[in-house]
Amino acid sequence: MPDADLPTLPVTWAPRRNRAVLLPVSALLVVVFVTVALALPASWQLNDRVALITTGLVFAAAGAMLARPHVVADADGITVVNFVRTRRLHWAQIVRVNLRQGDPWVTLDLADGTSLAAVGIQPGGGREQAVRAALGLRDLVEARGATPEPATTK
Template sequence: MSAPVQLPVTWFPRRTRAVLLPVSALLVVMFSAIAVALPANWQLNDRVAMVVSGLVFAGAGLMLARPKVSADAEGVTVVNFVRSRRLAWAEIVRVNFRQGDPWASLDLADGTSLAAVGIQAGVGHQQAVSAARALRDLVEGHGRAPAEV
């Protein structure tokens, strides 16, 4: 059995961010340099479009680097690619992370499920399993009354 997790805690794919954040910055620099280096017969709107393209690609990279799962005394915040959702501990029924799943998912009290992309197998299966177990332990410790767990 592992040591209990101390709150607050945040899980996120570190290697993914370590790659995507510098690559996003590099895209902006590269597309801007290309816009400046374009031949003289290219119009200003072409140059602006090149810079905007770099910003769009960088924005996509930043969006992919966004996912995280944060837990504190009041509950869990799940930040996925586009949306964030704040959950009270009692709203989470179970943490699932089955073999072959790309990321953990949370079964919620309203009968729905929520992907927790911040805990993902693609960046280290054992690390993701440990994070999912830690979140599961926190849910069991903070969640519903014992009769309902």
Template sequence: MPATDRFELPALPTTWAPRRNRLVLLPASAVLVVVFGGMAVVLPASWQLNDRIMLTLLGLVFAGVGLMLARPKVVVDAAGVTVVNFLRTRRLQWAEIVRVNLRQGDPWVTLDLTDGTSLAAVGIQPGGGREQAVRAARGLRDLAEAHGAASEPTTV
């Protein structure tokens, strides 16, 4: 049975991202910058300028980590898949994806690639809801089967 008979293919382009993470991390990062900057301004006069600068920079570093953690997403379009993880972004053609995996207990989807490697797709993760992650993984699997060279069944 073709994949398109089991599930309706997601409309292209589609973006999957852990929305709860972003909902928490983006405002928290802004609050960290404001709090650490405010602390640097209201500190007693006994604190030197370099202490104030370092406190402000520490707030910026914490906010940067928060923004990095909010970054993951998976974007699909007619040409392929863009996987944005914490530090790196990778563009894949549909034919490069052999299998889409999301097994019980996995922290996120992994993509098996034609070059024999695997790529974590952190933008699809059960932490934001198992049902939502399974739906996204199935959608990505069905799109990969419909657009690419993947013809064997996949694990979801």
């Protein structure tokens, strides 16, 4: 494939619709829980108010965690940021990029025989957009993964 058809590096793929919903809702949850905690009648104790605020922060943290996934490709490889873990891969470590009908997100087959979910590329934000992103990542893997690592001398 000619380099002109490859995505320009660095490139980031992320489910933008998820973020557009989850981050404002998370902020709104904190505001609502803090407002309710402060508006409670005087008969409510301080520990009840703290528990309400903490609950709002926990819900907001869960929303922020769900908005976190993305995939960043650069000249050296890709960084896959999923809900909790981040993993850095060199191009040569990726054997195949998969996005089959009905898959919730892209799956990367790795040279060590394992697979890695790349949740940052998912049809939930639009099937056509996810397919374009998966094809772009696949093309980068094919173009960059075929290049052997430079040999080092001792």
